Every structure is written in structure tokens, then in C-alpha cells.
Amino acid sequence: MRALRRSRTVRTPWRVLMSQPFSSRCPRLATLLQSTTRTTKSAGDVDPALVLSSTDAEYSVLGGFCLLCLQSISSSMGDGAKWMVNKIKGKMQKPLPQLLKEYDLPMGLFPQDATNYEFDEETKKLTVHIASACEVGYKDSLVLRFFTCVTGKLNKGKLSEVEGIKTKILIWIKVTAVRTEASKVHFCAGLNKTRNRDAYEVVRDGVSIDKF
Template structure:
């Protein structure tokens, strides 16, 4: 009986240790990415290449400027490929003016083109349950709707004016 309890206890401790080490590794990776991105921004500023704010970039591509939270760490945009990567310090969520909720991972990636953010990775929306967002689109410059398409094939329209101002995000435990 003692051997069984000892084996069970050591298995439990081993599992807990692996979980904690995994969390520490994730935290270090997030910190490393944040430091790397801040260094890139600093070097670009030293070179005289200042990057416009993310809300300005989104506005330029006819997407609502408040699509991402106010407290992003930084972002990268490769205009030649349309690749956008937005970095956040931790997974978080935002409740927008229309009561819709969007959750963001530490890093959100997608392809930015006029009126669309496609091939999105790292964004979820609550539609009864949390579902991954694959596309965010505005049909035309004068449109008053933002369309969210999810992996479940659900296409949901929301009022564009709910996403006009970047909002403060609330940290969540996991994406």
C-alpha cells in the first residue's frame, strides 16, 4: 500500500512540475518576443523609420481603428505581403460598445488588405461559445457593418461604430 501511495504521489508531483515548467516556458517566450519587438521598434526609431499607430494603419485599410485593444505591445506589418502581426502582453478580451466580446491571444496574425483581415490566427469571438475568427471584413468604405467570419462558418455582422475607438482589454488566463 505504501509503495502504491508513493508511486501515486510521485506521479502527481511529476505532473504538477511539468505543468509549472510549461507555464514558465510560455512566460519566458512571451517576454522574449516582447523584448525583441520593442528592440525592433527602438532601432527603427533610431534609423528614422517611425511606425504609424495600429489604429491609423487599420483606418488606412478601411477597417475600424478599434478592432484591437488599446494596450497592444507592438505590431509588425509587411506591406509587400500584407502580413500583420499584433503582439499583446497576455491573452485578453475586450467587451465592445455593442456588448460583443472578442478574445485575443498573445499574438494575432492575419493578412491585411483593403477592407479585410483574413487568415486570422489568435482571435476568438463569443457566439454562444467561443469560436475562432478567420476573417474580419467591411464591405465598402461607407458600410456601417463589420463582418466576423468564424471557423464554424458563422458570419456575424456587428455595428462598425462599436469598433471606432480602441478599448482597454482585460487579461484572461488562457486564449
């Protein structure tokens, strides 16, 4: 019985591939760029076809195209997914405790699981993502509850317009602001709770809860 000959895939070496014209390496992208060329040319702009004459320019066009794709993807995703897209685009953010320290807030204010966040430096809006709703007990016996998404306006020494944090004063009450003053930290929740700041400088684990 004659043995069947296994088909073999021939792979083009990378150097050979990169020496080929752009239209051969990326035919679909080249077609898209050519259609863009016709559109911009009719509008009286610079002909993008000239850009394709340079290998370096090809990489710039391709890189810009990929960046536009990432921006399009991120605009249709939730905040948590946007954080991951920002990582891909090279926008690595500093750790959350470091950000809090720079704004004169306790480094351990949020639980250990709060690693993903979004911060808009223009509007000062802070959005913190937590894996699951949880409670955190601090060494001064205060307990805070955190929702899976906590938002607020971050300014020097103050986190205001807070949504997603509660504390217990007979019953669970919404925390609306957190501010610092020297060695003290004040929690605004109907009545102000003033605590020693050093109790909130260490990041602690949260205990998952079924209901926020």
C-alpha cells in the same frame, strides 16, 4: 598623516578628439576596416583605404557599420524587439488605429495595449503584439479574445488568415477573418457575425485573462 592624492581622469575635449586621425579615435574599427581593405583590394575592387582620407566619409563608413550591427541584432530578435530596433534606426511606424483606418477597418478593432506591430507592405502580413492575452467588450455586447500575438493578411476592407482572435458562439471559436462593408463589420468565425461598424471605432482597454 599625508593625505592621499586622488587620481584625476583627464578627458580629451570633443573638438580635439574629432581633429585626430580616424585610426586614433576608433582603433578597433580602423583595424576592422583595414582588414576589409585588404580583402576588397585583392578582389580588384576600389580600395576602401581611400575613403578614410575624408572626415565626412569616415562618418559614412561608421554609420554604415552601425547600421549593419543593428540589422544583425534585429535578425536574431523576436518581432517585439525588432519593433524597438526599427525605432532606433528611425523607422517610426504610424499608430495601429491609423493603419487600420487607411485600410478601411475599424480603428478600435484591437485593444489599447496593442501598440507594437509589424506590417510588411509587400506581403501584406500584419503582426500585432499585445502585452498579455485579454478580452475586449464592445458597446454592442460582442466580446473578443486576443492572444499576445495576432497575425493576419491586411488588405483594403479585410483582415484575412487571422490567427490569435476568438469570439464566443456558445463556445469560444476562432475568428478567421474580419471584413467591412459600408456601415457594417463582419466577423467570420464558423458563422458570420454582422455588427454595426461604429461599435468598433473607439479603442478600448482589454481585461487580462489566464488562458486564451
